[in-house]
Amino acid sequence: MGLQVLSVWTLLLFLPLSNAASYDDFAFPIDHSLVHNYTRLTEIKKHCNPFISSASELESDDNWASRLKNELSFFNGDWEQDSYGAPLMPFDDSDMSHATSSFISPWKLVSFEVKNVSSTSSHHPKNTISISGVLSIGITRNSTVISEPFLKFHKKPGMSALRVDFEGFYLETEGGNLVCLLGNSTFPFKKVPTRYESDDMTSYYNLRNPYNEDHVILPHDKIFLVLKYPKTSPFSIKQIHGEMKSLNKKDDFEYFDNVHVASHLGIDPTNSEDLISETESFNQNPLQDAMVEDGVNKFNNSEFCKILKSFEHKAYRVMPNLKLGGQNGFQDKVGPFLLGNEIQLVDRNNENLRILMQNIICKEEKVSGVLRMYPASMDPHVAARRTGLSSLTLWVKGTWNPSTGLLSMTGCLGPTLVKCETRVLLYFPKSFSIKQRNVVFGSINGLKSQTGFYHPVFFGLEMLSPGLYEDGWYSNAYLLYNYSKSDLAIEFQERIQEPWLLTYIRKSLFRYPTLEEEKDGIFHLLNDLRIDTFSSSETFVRVEVLSFGGSFRTNESHFYEASKNEVFNISMNLYIVENPRKVKEESYQHVSKLYLEGLYDQSVGKMYLIGCRKVSYDHVDLERGLDCLIEVGIEYSCVNTRWLINPTAKITIRSQRNEEDIYHFKTIRLQTFMIHDKNHEKNVIFRKLFEGYLRVFLVLVLIAHMLNQMRKRRKSIEPFAYISLAMLGLWIIGYGINLINGKEIMFISSETQYYKNQPYDHRSYKRYLSILDYLARFLVLVSMFLMAKISHIILKARKALKSQGESTPSEKKILMMTLGFYMCYLLLIMLEHGIWIYLNPLQGESTKDYYMKLMMDLLRYHVYMLQDYFMVPQIIALYVWKNHPHDQRSFINGLWIPSLVLLIYEFFRDPVDYPIIAHDIVL
Helix, strand or coil, X not given: CHHHHHHHHHHHCCCCCCCCECCCCCCCCXXXXXXXXXXXXXXXXXXXXXXXXXXXXXXXXCCHHHHHHHHHCEEEEEEEECCCCCCCCCCCCCCCCHHHHCCECCEEEEXXXXXXXXXXXXXXXXXXXXXXXXXXXXXXXXXXXXXCCCCCEEEECCEEEEEEEEEEEEEEECCEEEEEEEEEEECCCCCCCHHHCCHHHXXXXXXXXXXXXXXXXXXXXXXXXXXXXECCCHHHEEEEEEEEEXXXXXXXXXXXXXXXXXXXXXXXXXXXXXXXXXHHHHHCCCCHHHXXXXXXXXXXHXXXXXXXXXXXXXXXXXXXXXXXXXXXXXXXXXXXXXXXXXXXXXXXXXCCEEEEEEEEEEECCEEEEEEEEEECCCCHHHHCCCCCCCCCEEEEEEEEECCCXXXXXXXXXXXXXXXXXXXXXXXXXXXXXXXXXXXXXXXXXXXXXXXXXXXXXXXXXXXXXCCCCXXXXXXXXHCEECCCCHHHHHHHHHHCCCCHHHHHHHHHHCCCCCCCCCCCHHHHHHHHHCEEEEEECCEEEEEEEEXXXXXXXXXXXXXXXXXXXXXXXXXXXXXXXXXXCCCCCCCCHHHCEEEEEEEEECCCCEEEEEEEEECCCCCCCCECCEEXXXXXXXEECCCCCCCCCCCCEEEEEEECXXXXXXXXXXXXXXXXXXXXXXXXXXXXXXXXXXXXXXXXHHHHHHHHHHHHHHHHCCCCCHHHHHCCHHHHHHHHHHHHHHHHHCCCCCCCCCECHHHHHCCCCCHHHHHHHHHHHHHHHHHHHHHHHHHHHHHHHHHHHHHHXXXXXXXXXXXXXXHHHHHHHHHHHHHHHHHHHHHHHHHCCCCCCCCHHHHHHHHHHXXXXXHHCHHHHCCHHHHHHHHHCCCCCHHHHHHHHHHHHHHHHHHHXXXXXXXXXXXXXXXXXXX
């Protein structure tokens, strides 16, 4: 039998294969490869006979096909396998480090879709309907799993996907509906188990698949699947349970251990009574103290359902329990949730856990849904599309109380749903503060009447974005901000206030990000104050404005009030993310997330903020588990110099605790890279125009100086004899090369490669820039003509000196020393770059040709910059020609003026660039 299977496999090697893909969607791709001929119904009858014999007679229905496709298909359910040494498929976990993968396991997902329904087949029993479908089962890190047509198995780091094509019967019993199917797929292992390593088997097995070298294709057509859809279940949940097993013998190499499948099709909040009485629901309320401090929003039923649904699939953060103290050990249980499959262990701070609420059904005051816990590293959009019943899911159902503003629900733990010992409470805070940043706050706790006691688990939906222009309807309509640290912020401002004179100069000469009186004033200010960039190559910084002034509400009166004041209240969130792959001596992990509140002084662009951070809970003066003895200063660069100097921000974080305190930390100072600037394009255009006029001006200064010197030397040309011809020649050659090659005159615009790849569109100013460029080139030609004329005067002056019997300056030595200096300078520059490249090799480009190209580009650049060294021969001449007259110095000093101006300008200007915004950073 084994050899027959291998013979069939040899033919299958040449079938075309496509790639598997992962879809974040609720539908399978269209598949035209399936042929629904039901050729195995006789064989299926044999295996399904125990179910067929007890099946009820089916009622006639003209809509069987569409109804069964909807009722029987499910997506992203869970599966587990018995572990007796015969796994279903291999999995490559090389996509994650061993340290990480030991705590977070991949997901095991399964989906099933009915592809065809036939009630007319002559081969199926009368109390059944023939169906065929596709089951996609896989192991994945962070995606759903659906295989494409023609591909039975696909494996890559982080994902394995197996496709099984089934056909069989649909039938109904007293306990519920059922499908009994027989399928075919592939045996997805590359190596034969050791017990089958005979010479013949190994020779077949070692053949490589030309289409996919990760596995060989062995047909496996003895896969049996039973899916049960009970009519009644606890908690009114439409559960799906099933088992897939191999009909091969245990000693066959295609055999695999039984696979158990679980999923659901929803929950009805109105079909059964609540499992928690109203009295018991309010006797225990772990949220009571927080509700009193924050205030509670009370909505009518329609408002509540709209708001609750808007927060569906959002990532709720799991918070540590204050009563657990400062324990840092690991745990395998969080409240009612049992870890082990997807999440192995977590620390007691629960920073790496998230909860989302899905499948929400809200009818008047009745609510039902699913609370699903998942690791923070997983994509919440993918987690929200799962339908499995695991020990990390709570089925919840309860009632909204408009008078108290509290949603009280009963929770039953999956997959069995027999443990309904959990109560879930949710409320919507009315006010935000530095200690309260959640738009929804909740708790999960056990009932006193039940045996399963555990400390309450708190979770909340933090507002991470400003909420004023992205889905800001809720914050605008329902939230207020309570500034509780204003007095401390004022003291902080007074303590570090600059001297009066320096402040006056700042206010007089410079402008900073300001709330302007215009329609989109607040939008522009939030963008100006936002920081979303790096402070070093390994440290990412994000600062977001949460509120300004008295509330979240954005109306004209608040605009007017805030814009008229130099200083106004502001709250922010600050995040620091470090590259985990780099080991640094100084880490910012202890201040990776700060809640900030304080003052912003528009006149000087400075913020004086009080910060709070989450810490362990064993200190006497913590506020709701937060260390709020932190001062944060943020200083923004001035606006009216951003055409020259890129906008940046300086951040200083200081602890106000004593050095002996366990929560004290050293002062942190961060200087960011370029931040967002709404006028960046205008600034770039202004710089280009300025540099165009600057080139014209500097060449005009040189021309005016040369004409003035030529006029002064008409009576006595002797001092011209000691002006180096090599200097003038270097000027003419250098600018001549630039004119011939079309390079920029005088100096090169400073633009990063990142900007050059996507420059701004300057078409509206192109005419003016071209005119300035042509004018500068024409003036350089004039200056070259004057240089040539001065060269003639120099030769004439030296001839006069020679006729008087005096020695004349020799250019030979000057020329040789200048050439030697230039060559040594080039060698040093190339050596410096060569050493840097050797120490910092570029992956994929560290070749000899790459080095040579880089050196040639470097040489070409310095050839184009010859005119920058035109004063070198004259400096050498000052030391070689000892008897030169002092009258020539006025001519030489005048030539320094443009170079000095350029040196100062290039020292202060920053390269033209775009702000580096990393939206993919996960917080």
